Amino acid sequence: MSASTTMPVLEARGLSTHFVSRGGVVKAVDEVSFSVARGRVLGLVGESGSGKSVTGFSILGLVDPPGRIVGGEVLFQGRNLVGLAEHEIRHLRGNRIAMVFQDPMMTLNPVLRIDTQMVQAVFAHQRMSRADARGRARETLAMVGMPSPDEQLEAYPHQFSGGMRQRVAIAIAMLHRPDVIVADEPTTALDVTIQAQILAEVQKLAREQGTAMIWITHDLSVIAGLADDVAVMYAGRIVESGTVDEVLDSPAHPYTRGLIDSVPSSNSCGERLRQIRGMTPNLRNLAPGCAFRFRCDRADDACTRDPPRVERPLGHAFRCFHPMTVS
Amino acid sequence: MSAAPGRPEEGSLPLRLTAQSANGALKSEAVIELRDVSKQFGPAPDAIARFGVRMGWMKPPRVARAVDRVDLQFTRGEVVGLVGESGCGKSTVGRMVAGILRPSQGTMLYRGQSVDAMSAAAARQAKLKVQMIFQDPYGSLNPRKRVAQIIGEAPRVHGLIDGDFDAYVDAQLQRAGLDPAYKRRFPHEFSGGQRQRINIARALAVDPEFLVCDEAVAALDVSIQAQILNLFMDLREQLNLTYLFISHDLGVVRHLSDRVAIMYLGRIVEQAKAVEIFARPNHPYTQALLSEVPRITARHRTFAAIRGELPSPLRPPPGCHFHSRCPHAMPRCSQEAPVLREIAPGHHSACHLNDSN
Numbered sequence: 001m002s003a004s005t006t007m008p009v010l011e012a013r014g015l016s017t018h019f020v021s022r023g024g025v026v027k028a029v030d031e032v033s034f035s036v037a038r039g040r041v042l043g044l045v046g047e048s049g050s051g052k053s054v055t056g057f058s059i060l061g062l063v064d065p066p067g068r069i070v071g072g073e074v075l076f077q078g079r080n081l082v083g084l085a086e087h088e089i090r091h092l093r094g095n096r097i098a099m100v101f102q103d104p105m106m107t108l109n110p111v112l113r114i115d116t117q118m119v120q121a122v123f124a125h126q127r128m129s130r131a132d133a134r135g136r137a138r139e140t141l142a143m144v145g146m147p148s149p150d151e152q153l154e155a156y157p158h159q160f161s162g163g164m165r166q167r168v169a170i171a172i173a174m175l176h177r178p179d180v181i182v183a184d185e186p187t188t189a190l191d192v193t194i195q196a197q198i199l200a201e202v203q204k205l206a207r208e209q210g211t212a213m214i215w216i217t218h219d220l221s222v223i224a225g226l227a228d229d230v231a232v233m234y235a236g237r238i239v240e241s242g243t244v245d246e247v248l249d250s251p252a253h254p255y256t257r258g259l260i261d262s263v264p265s266s267n268s269c270g271e272r273l274r275q276i277r278g279m280t281p282n283l284r285n286l287a288p289g290c291a292f293r294f295r296c297d298r299a300d301d302a303c304t305r306d307p308p309r310v311e312r313p314l315g316h317a318f319r320c321f322h323p324m325t326v327s
Numbered sequence: 328m329s330a331a332p333g334r335p336e337e338g339s340l341p342l343r344l345t346a347q348s349a350n351g352a353l354k355s356e357a358v359i360e361l362r363d364v365s366k367q368f369g370p371a372p373d374a375i376a377r378f379g380v381r382m383g384w385m386k387p388p389r390v391a392r393a394v395d396r397v398d399l400q401f402t403r404g405e406v407v408g409l410v411g412e413s414g415c416g417k418s419t420v421g422r423m424v425a426g427i428l429r430p431s432q433g434t435m436l437y438r439g440q441s442v443d444a445m446s447a448a449a450a451r452q453a454k455l456k457v458q459m460i461f462q463d464p465y466g467s468l469n470p471r472k473r474v475a476q477i478i479g480e481a482p483r484v485h486g487l488i489d490g491d492f493d494a495y496v497d498a499q500l501q502r503a504g505l506d507p508a509y510k511r512r513f514p515h516e517f518s519g520g521q522r523q524r525i526n527i528a529r530a531l532a533v534d535p536e537f538l539v540c541d542e543a544v545a546a547l548d549v550s551i552q553a554q555i556l557n558l559f560m561d562l563r564e565q566l567n568l569t570y571l572f573i574s575h576d577l578g579v580v581r582h583l584s585d586r587v588a589i590m591y592l593g594r595i596v597e598q599a600k601a602v603e604i605f606a607r608p609n610h611p612y613t614q615a616l617l618s619e620v621p622r623i624t625a626r627h628r629t630f631a632a633i634r635g636e637l638p639s640p641l642r643p644p645p646g647c648h649f650h651s652r653c654p655h656a657m658p659r660c661s662q663e664a665p666v667l668r669e670i671a672p673g674h675h676s677a678c679h680l681n682d683s684n
Contacts, residue, residue, distance in 0.1 A: 047548035047549065047550060047551075048519075048548055161636055161637075162413075163636060164636070191412040191413055191575060191637075192412070192575060192577070192616060192619050192620055193412060193615065193616065193619055193633055193636075194412075194636065195619075195621075196619035196621075196630045196633075197630075197633075197634075199621075199630040200629070200630035203629065203630060218548060218549060219549075219621065220549070220623055221578070221620075221621035221622050221623045221625075222621045224621065224622065224623045224624070224625060224626055225621045225622070225625050225626065225627070225628045225630065226621075226630075228627070244626055244627070245626060248623060248626075258550060259549055259550060260623060261553075262549045262550050262552065262553035263549060263553075263578065263623055264553075264556065264578045264579050264581065264582030264583075265578065265582075265622070265623060265624070269581060269582055269601070269602075270560075270582070270583075272557050272560060272561075273553040273556055273557055273582070274553075275550065275553040275554045275557055276550040276553070276554075277554075279518055279520065279521075279551070280518075280548070280550075
């Protein structure tokens with residue numbers, strides 16, 4: 001539990017991204033606040049449709065219409081990115097703040113060699129000779145643990161396995177030694193052994209380069225091993241946040257508790273898992289109040305109002321009227 | 328266990344293991360048994376190519392050995408977990424068990440009887456008793472059919488419905504935890520978890536005794552995954568089903584399985600009771616896999632990965648397939664393939680390290 005009192009590199013304050021359509025308003029991200037400091041990893045956990053990816057896109061200003069950031073601010077080194085002109089955010093995106101996506105085949109251009117793509121990415125933000133840019137690409141590939149980077153630079157994306165492609169995608173994100181990397185489920189499609197290799201590289205990079213990371217995933221066990229802090233999202237809101245140890249050992253929100261219980265663990269063999277009943281709600285025209293109340297055993301009339309943010313020591317915060325009893 | 332008729336001699340491959348005879352006692356109750364089953368994928372050589380190869384003018388076509396001499400028994404009511412990385416052949420094994428693919432070599436026995444030797448009608452009956460549930464709950468349902476048609480079609484064709492069609496479909500839906508009122512809907516109107524329930528209802532509608540679940544919960548959210556896993560366990564108790572549970576997720580496999588087989592590049596490298604394999608993994612690959620599984624209880628851990636990636640099944644490394652990534656590799660490992668030997672009662676492992684001590 002290192003001191004998180006250092007100034008955050010990236011901070012979201014009351015960030016709201018809504019999708020307006022004829023059928024109603026989808027509050028994909030609703031008043032979300034979090035911060036991440038240099039060299040720290042923030043895990044953003046949630047199930048599909050919880051708004052975790054849209055949160056990531058909102059940070060980089062990548063939300064397409066009909067989606068729109070309707071409120072709040074994203075502060076990068078104290079500067080608000082929301083409402084910034086496109087050419088200004090473009091200067092930061094891929095340079096100071098980079099993103100890694102789930103499917104590396106969508107990130108990489110299938111008809112260009114790796115070196116072409118990486119050199120182009122270098123030129124997008126820096127002026128240097130082609131040879132220098134290629135050297136930078138080579139060096140970054142080696143940094144993410146790519147074996148024989150010189151040969152791999154000549155290759156096309158289809159010649160790589162999924163894990164190798166994801167390494168290239170991470171290398172491209174690292175090209176300009178960004179201050180923040182937003183990673184959206186980058187290891188979900190990979191095998192356990194390859195996932196472990198990538199997590200090892202990422203961990204090393206965050207430590208050595210001091211890069212702040214926002215790691216978006218549905219997998220609590222990855223977060224447990226990798227992240228320093230965690231924010232749990234449900235139906236567009238952060239329902240609980242804090243350090244990994246606080247949140248996973250003594251979860252306050254019934255949803256977090258349910259998620260933890262849903263993961264098969266070593267001491268649950270052969271028994272029924274304690275499941276969360278029901279399904280994730282439809283975000284369109286979501287009624288006010290706690291969105292989890294329809295699946296929650298503790299819900300009562302109070303839950304039809306919006307639960308306030310309750311703060312506990314050590315930066316542990318949650319939104320619930322009936323939190324789990326914790327020591 | 329004599330060689331199956333028509334199996335070509337392959338002198339370069341390891342001798343058949345004899346330790347398997349210990350399983351003789353199980354044979355009578357084995358629902359399905361794979362004996363020395365292999366599956367290759369590759370172009371079928373035409374007459375000219377065959378002639379050319381025989382005369383030494385042409386190279387034999389490259390084939391991928393997806394499954395390489397696998398023995399596996401399934402006792403009634405048992406859950407067998409099959410674990411491996413993508414491309415290791417675990418889905419191919421599942422498809423052969425389900426009767427979707429035919430083994431290239433080896434025999435598959437259904438209730439002690441070779442499927443190849445069965446009459447067409449008996450083989451069809453045997454196939455019907457083994458049903459499969461696929462990974463993708465979206466791709467595995469016909470989007471143009473209503474749920475009632477999807478579930479009711481197979482039992483109607485096979486003459487399994489005695490009474491009312493609607494009542495039969497309702498019962499199947501209820502068993503899978505779905506509201507029968509939804510039966511007039513189309514698959515796109517359901518969420519992922521519900522679609523997987525439709526898949527389960529469809530598989531169970533023909534009254535199978537064996538379910539092959541190929542990554543059946545991999546595409547689902549954690550909370551939904553727990554619901555489906557619970558459903559699998561309930562159904563197992565109610566219907567005395569036997570499962571082949573194929574997954575890359577060791578947590579899920581550990582939770583559900585009685586016995587676990589670990590595959591690497593087409594071969595089973597270790598096989599034991601679930602409790603045993605997770606407590607005392609023997610093969611270096613199993614050990615590496617287990618150490619790399621992220622766990623909720625393991626915080627701020629340092630990830631130390633096994634090096635390298637799964638080699639291509641078109642050009643598997645000689646000897647032990649794992650030697651290129653193994654931390655304990657010896658010269659012998661690249662020359663001689665280890666056989667699956669019994670190292671403790673019911674615990675089989677294929678590693679040369681077991682010979683030295």
